[in-house]
Amino acid sequence: MSEANARDDAPVILYRSPKSGHCHRVELMLALLDIPYETVDLDMQNGAHKAPGYLRISPLGQVPAIEDNGVALSDSNAILTYLVERYGDSALWRGADPVEKAQVQRWLSIAAGEIASGPCAARLVTLFGADLDHEAAKAKAHALFAVMETHLADRDWLVSDRPTLADIAGYSYIAHAPEGGVSLSPYPAIRAWLARIEALPGFVGMARSPELA
The missing domain is CATH 1.20.1050.10 (Glutathione S-transferase Yfyf (Class Pi); Chain A, domain 2)
Structure with missing residues (x-):
């Protein structure tokens, strides 16, 4: 990770369902780029992805979503693009x-x-x-x-x-x-x-x- 793309100590928060491939591709990218991250597993069967607080992060109520230094983003391919643009070699x-x-x-x-x-x-x-x-x-x-x-x-x-x-x-x-x-x-x-x-x-x-x- 270049100095220009260095991050603060706060990890990326990844909201996910553990057996979702869409979520996994984001976690894989985070790991390959050596970006510190934490996972939050949503109880989707009980509607956690439709809770008002989560909808502020992912308006369509979908996983994955991330929060990163004030940036909230959903859609796995959009998140992949963001991660390599901000922290990797585009x-x-x-x-x-x-x-x-x-x-x-x-x-x-x-x-x-x-x-x-x-x-x-x-x-x-x-x-x-x-x-x-x-x-x-x-x-x-x-x-x-x-x-x-x-x-x-x-x-x-x-x-x-x-x-x-x-x-x-x-x-x-x-x-x-x-x-x-x-x-x-x-x-x-x-x-x-x-x-x-x-x-x-x-x-x-x-x-x-x-x-x-």
């Missing part, structure tokens, strides 16, 4: 040129689109009983993974010769896809990519549900 994580920046943004859109409607949605069904089409979500996951498997066949990272926000935003729900009934066995390149992320200094994992893995 060119390293967001892209060093217009092409890289656009490619990173493309994968952030995939994280909010195909990943959310594929492996994330499948996992919502098995872990939380969400009223979603499980078979359709699994099919979307496999369609995405087939594309990613080809993409990663001859490269280590999604965009560049180093990890970027694209990799961090994609990791959590893909790593936990088996919890949603989506096997990663047919995808050796994806599994190798996940292992590379897990080997990064500072990596922190998300709680697993072994009975569903």
Whole structure:
């Protein structure tokens, strides 16, 4: 962390649900950037995310959200962008040129689109009983993974010769896809990519549900 981006002693407060991949991608970024943080686990089943105090931090009542030195911010991809802009190396994580920046943004859109409607949605069904089409979500996951498997066949990272926000935003729900009934066995390149992320200094994992893995 550069002196220009140095922070005071107050940690970032991360409001989360511990088994949310959206929350985990933020926690992973905090850990990789070595930013001091504390977690606040919200009892979402009892409506903690709709309490007036929390809605002042996250107006849509969503997790994750952070508070950082007077800054309140929600939406996981927005938080990732904020963290690398304020405390990290923006060119390293967001892209060093217009092409890289656009490619990173493309994968952030995939994280909010195909990943959310594929492996994330499948996992919502098995872990939380969400009223979603499980078979359709699994099919979307496999369609995405087939594309990613080809993409990663001859490269280590999604965009560049180093990890970027694209990799961090994609990791959590893909790593936990088996919890949603989506096997990663047919995808050796994806599994190798996940292992590379897990080997990064500072990596922190998300709680697993072994009975569903």
